[in-house]
Amino acid sequence: MSITTKAQAAKTTTVPNPLPRIDDPRKIAPKDVRALGKLFFDQLQILEEGTREYQYARNTLIEMNLSLVQFAARRFRNRGDGQMQDIIQVGTIGLIKAIDRFELSREVEFTSFAIPYIVGEIKRFFRDTTWAVHVPRRLQELRVTLAKTKEQLATRLDRDPTVTELATHLNISEEEVIEGLIAANGYTAGSIDLPINSEDNDAGATYADITGKCDxxxxxxxxxxxxxxxxxxxxxxxxxxxxxxxxxxxxxxxxxxxxxxxxxxxxxxxxxxxxxxxxxxxxxx
The missing domain is CATH 1.10.10.10 (Winged helix-like DNA-binding domain superfamily/Winged helix DNA-binding domain)
Structure with a gap:
């Protein structure tokens, strides 16, 4: 074989195979998604980013795997129907990140790779948007850690743990524990029109009645x-x-x-x- 023929043969092996045209990727049966997914991911590694074929392969992979977002979103259905659309949108962002970072050489199913990305994006959404008062992410994460630790120690000690015990268990300072406990108060907010929870509140006074105003x-x-x-x-x-x-x-x-x-x-x-x-x-x- 001549040098020219070998060069042409080498060039031919790098040309992507034409991808099948799918009218509605969301209607593909789950059993077929796995096989087609490997084909599209394989071509995605070869195609030049930004080309029409690359965008077609990427968009098809997204639509074929939207069922993964629906599956992950069911874990959060207790959040209410009003937020489900937001959950789906945020979960789709996680799916796209997973598609952009997945490699067939990992020898792992895409489903197993994508679900943590999708769920992580949804959890991040709730962490950043469900607080009544915005606090630093460090304190948001500390609140969760403190809540779990308090529950564990309360079971072991048969009483609520002290600040010192929490600090010792988590290997942090007492000042950090106090800061985290105070920040936890910002997770939810109550209306000032709620009646004061007191036995002496026969008149039905609300918090608004005793809240100071600007003079x-x-x-x-x-x-x-x-x-x-x-x-x-x-x-x-x-x-x-x-x-x-x-x-x-x-x-x-x-x-x-x-x-x-x-x-x-x-x-x-x-x-x-x-x-x-x-x-x-x-x-x-």
Whole structure:
């Protein structure tokens, strides 16, 4: 065989075989998915990424294996029908990650490889979205660990474990345990309209009735404190005009008569002074 013939033969062996065209991959029987999957994965390793054939092979693999997402999602059906669509979407992301990372050389069934990816993505979704108050992921994971450890130690000790016992068992500091226990309070939130759970609560008082509110007077105090140095910087006449207008509640005509100015002049002076004070307040904030 000539060199040219050998080169042509070598080139021919690297050309992908045409993949079968499947109209609806989701209707393929499970027993056929395994055989077809190997064929498509084999070609996926050869095809150039970004080409039409590559996209066809990848998309077909995704659709053929969507039943794995449905299977994994059943484990979370107690979360409610309202979230099932989100679970399916998140699980599909896990499936796609598994397809992109799977290699036939692993000698493991794709099903066994993909399920951990799908379930892991769904669990990550719940971990990141079900907390009523956002806390760092480290504390989210610590909450789960503490809950399991508390249950184990409570069974062994026949009582709730102390912070020290939890820290010793997990080989972490007591400060970390306390931080994790406090963070766990952010997992769920209750309505402030719920009645207070107390024997003395005959009137049906709610948490909203005893929850403190912002005092509008505090903002006024802050404004007065910020305004004081600005007033001190005004010229004497300007400061007198402000004091007469807002302190003594005199009209512009009365102020003009007192200072020997026209009402129009007082109006212009007052407008200028207020603009200066307003600018000073905004600049300070």
């Amino acid at each position: 509008p007077g505090m903002e006024l105090v802050d404004n007065i404190q910020a305004l004081a140095p600005l007033l001190a910087d005004l010229e004497d006449r300007d400061r007198d005009i402000v004091q007469m207008r807002f302190g003594q509640e005199m009209t512009q005509a009365q102020i003009g008569e007192h200072l020997g100015l026209s009402q129009m002049h007082v109006s212009r002076l007052l407008t200028r002074v207020l603009a200066t004070l307003r600018h000073g307040m905004l600049t300070q904030n």
